[in-house]
Amino acid sequence: MSIHIRIPTPLRRFTAEQDRVSVEARNVREAIDALEAAHPGIKARLCDESGALRRFVNLYYKDEDIRFLQELETELDEGAELSIVPAIAGG
Amino acid sequence: MLSRLLPASASISDAVGKTPLVRLRSVEPADAQVEIWAKLELANPGGSVKDRPALQMILDAESSGRLRPGMSLIDSTSGNTGVALSLFGAARGYHVTLVMPQNVSEARKRIVNAYGAEVIYSDPLEQSDGAIRMVREIVRCEPTRYFYTDQYSNPSNPRAHYLTTAPEIFAELGHRLTHFVAGIGTSGTVIGAGRRFKEISPAIHVVGLEPDDAFHGLEGLKHLASSIVPAIYDPGVLDETLFIDTESGWVMAERLALEEGYLVGYSAGANVEGARRLAERLKAANQTGVIATVLCDHASRYIEARAP
Structure with a gap:
């Protein structure tokens, strides 16, 4: 099913400056893999070598941090929106 | 000691x-x-550490006459500058408006609210630069109401x-x-x-x-x-x-x-x-x-x- 991923400014260099990318995925793990297939290099920013989400990366689904849901196994509804939210930089 | x-x-x-x-x-x-x-x-x-620049920005603006009684302080901040401006605003009698990316921590939102500051949220995906652009637009619309401390450009910092x-x-x-x-x-x-x-x-x-x-x-x-x-x-x-x-x-x-x-x-x-x-x-x-x-x-x- 098709879902949408909101891309923060510092990662848009991987997505040809698109702020929203649509991929086919049933859960967050598949969404990240599909994002990587379409925009190589982006997964390493989000996940460590073992494939786990980096500690400082926050993914929000329906306004909830996926760490409070089923993490990478969190299932996504058709048309759902997943947001990658960066840390707050500067002063 | x-x-x-x-x-x-x-x-x-x-x-x-x-x-x-x-x-x-x-x-x-x-x-x-x-x-x-x-x-x-x-x-x-x-x-x-932000208490130091926040206070200096207020003191310098007061002594040069750019900040006058009745004006509001405004800035974009990831949090600590907002806390500092809020507390000195409260102590010195200025209303404070802060523009923060929406994903700023809950604790900090509650702290600045406790000092009586007003918070306007900017798009979290655009980080602090989104907050900077938003505060500039707010100040452009009402230049006499606000003293924009502008921590990124203010030599008092x-x-x-x-x-x-x-x-x-x-x-x-x-x-x-x-x-x-x-x-x-x-x-x-x-x-x-x-x-x-x-x-x-x-x-x-x-x-x-x-x-x-x-x-x-x-x-x-x-x-x-x-x-x-x-x-x-x-x-x-x-x-x-x-x-x-x-x-x-x-x-x-x-x-x-x-x-x-x-x-x-x-x-x-x-x-x-x-x-x-x-x-x-x-x-x-x-x-x-x-x-x-x-x-x-x-x-x-x-x-x-x-x-x-």
Whole structure:
């Protein structure tokens, strides 16, 4: 099913400056893999070598941090929106 | 040690600065003559280093007549400057409006609300630059209502560190000081203190720190190559810039709590990690050194945001 991923400014260099990318995925793990297939290099920013989400990366689904849901196994509804939210930089 | 006794006329503004300078022995390399010292900025009344620039920006604007009774203070902030502006606004009678990315921690939203500040949220995906653009637009629409402290462009920000942070460190370490290192958020700390240190002695090595990537988790720090570069940033003050990865900064912040008892934020972790790398470099070159940095704030404002 098709879902949408909101891309923060510092990662848009991987997505040809698109702020929203649509991929086919049933859960967050598949969404990240599909994002990587379409925009190589982006997964390493989000996940460590073992494939786990980096500690400082926050993914929000329906306004909830996926760490409070089923993490990478969190299932996504058709048309759902997943947001990658960066840390707050500067002063 | 005697406590700092302030005169009866003192206000909260008089409690800013003169923070303890603490030695971080557990981070110093073994079998080397290298010392690491840090200003305990979480001891400021607002709980962070940002009390210094926030107060200086208000005092300088008052004395030049740019800030007058009845005006509102406004700025974009990731949190600590907002807390500082809120508390001085409350104490000095100014309404305060803050533009913050929506993902700023819940704790900080509640703190600024407790001081009576109004918060306007900007798009979290556009980070602090989105907040900067939003505050500029708000001020453009109502220029007479607001005094825009503009921490990224206001010379009073580095001036605070020029007038207070650097002299305080020098008063304690004197000419033994060889290095000063601090992360770049607005760049006020490293540029302002660094400028003063360079006047005291050009031999003092001044080092800026940035995250090593545009997408990072060192909250409060800015990756300049991918950001709006602050107008107060003056690279001529810096001898070099170190680039710190998020994980190293986080690990050092955790280590400072476990080994030294300082529960500090990630920018403080990055600062001490930078100091540690400089210390290791000195050791490898068989050199001695005295390195100073800053523990910017307490971790309590971030801890709820950490993974469960």
